[in-house]
Amino acid sequence: MATTKGPPTAHIHPGRTSGRTSAADDRASRPVDYVWAVARIGLGFIFLWAFLDKTFGWGLATAADKAWISGGSPTTGFLKGTGENALGGFFSGLAGQGWVDWLFMLGLLGIGTALILGAGLRIAAIAGGLLMVFMWAAELPLATNPIIDEHLIYAVVLAGLALSNAGDTLGIGRMWGRTPVVRANPILK
Known part of the structure; x- marks a missing residue:
């Protein structure tokens, strides 16, 4: 009994009628890709805004006299406020330490820059996810929900952004992924 071998098929995208994909199909963005791209850029702006406001004290979350460039500590306000929480002793002990401030601000x-540009999303997702889980843990027990808050949701969204190659749409992710250094080190995608 002879078998015929058809053309190789790639993964099937929802909404596409064929299992076969061409180079044009792989480059074409689907509506969901734009949703992920907008989520990526929006979340990137949240991280970048936090950096800028804490650095310059633009008066929204950080007063000018508490700005990092004015000698303020970007971690003190949040971490000192965790002293009574379950892990507060650990986290409040980190408040105001120079290395913690630098690590947090960098x-x-x-993370904000990578998300907005769409390059380095895997590293940004890992770093951002860890940051969000630490911030969640610092607030335990949570005031408004016993288990989940926005920090865990941000961590999940960061993972989704990296896994969906969200930087390829409305970003430089595709170009970044073709560079020799990223091809040799896919974690940098």
């Missing part, structure tokens, strides 16, 4: 800047 994280906000790097």
Whole structure:
């Protein structure tokens, strides 16, 4: 009994009628890709805004006299407020330490920039996810919900952004992914 071998098929995208994809299909963005791209850019702006406001004290979340460039500590306000929480002793002990401030601020800047540009989403998702889980843990027990708050939701969205290659739509992710350094180190995608 002879078998015929058809053309190789790639993964099937929802909404597409054929299992076969061409190079044009792989480059074409679907509506869901734009949703992920807008979520990526919006979340990137949240991280970048936090960096800018804490650095310059634009008066929304950070007063000018508490700005990082004015000698303020970007971690003190949040972490000192966790002293009575379940893990508060650990987290409040980190408040105001120079290395923690630098790590936090570089994280906000790097994560925000990567998300807005659409490059380095895997590293941004890992770093941002860890940051969000630490911030969630610092607030335990939670005031408004016993288990979940926005920090965990942000961590899940960051993972979704990285796994869906959200930087390829409305971002430089596709171009970034073709660079030799990223091809050699896919974690940098």
